[in-house]
Amino acid sequence: MAIRHLLQLEGMEPAAVQEILELAMRFKADVLTADRCKRHELAGRAIMNCFFEPSTRTKTSFELAGKYLGADVVNFQTRGSSLEKGETLEDTARTLEAMAIDVLVIRHQVSGIPERLAARVKVPVINAGDGFHEHPTQGLLDLLTVYEEWGHIAGLHLVIVGDILHSRVARSDLWGFLALGAHVTLVGPPQLLPRDWERPGLRVTASLKSALAEADVIQVLRIQKERQSLVGLPSWEEYRARWGITRDVLGSLREHTLIMHPGPQNRGVEIDSEVISGRTSKIAQQVTNGVAVRMAVLTWVLGGPYDR
């Protein structure tokens, strides 16, 4: 049987996306509620977390997700490893594989690395974020967060605001929401918008006001200071004035419009503290759902049945 990887949401069957979301909801009800009951779907399995870039939410939630399902989870220390002695990433991956691990979770600053490794190892690979390419588990947890609130995705209007060009989150959200029938608008400074992404259901604009008029959900992206300099961009003050989701912007939204942010946030730049803690903010739920979705994805790549 072919190995199941999770490398991107682009091209993924809507039915597979639905299957993962349903599994995540069942795990959430069992494991992430007050009377936490650990499950055993992944007992005897070993998961290797390899993070070559900083991460708080994604790394710890993969770790918790594996542990809640009974797996052993190891965080590979990229610093101080043989990579520093010149070993190639492929050889390192094969070495880890030879220790009989069952899943490789990888975050890397270079787009395409998870896919390259997936072609070379015999275990499922999960992309935990690669360069500007994709962050599929983030896209899935965003879908779950909206689905829980609305009970459907089709027909909703998602607005993604910010540094679209440098954002793997924007790409995964875009593919995931389009696959399930939502409309998506990408908005941000013209120099941070993609040029050739026109397709049905997708709109690209620099005007925050026109984008927000129809928004059911707003995903606010972090300005990726480490991936760009200010060259060509307005100052942070101007960015905030034109594209920031401020308290004033919050006041102008339709009452039901949900606010999301994948984190980490630059408070006072792309989003105000009042918005983060506002009534329609789903930012904390996104974090909780990250654990639920990663439990589902780990189980899904291993092809494991839910009931055992």
Ligand code: NCD
């Ligand atoms: C995102 C990432 O690393 O891609 N964070 C996350 O996983 N929650 C978004 C970001 O860094 O801005």
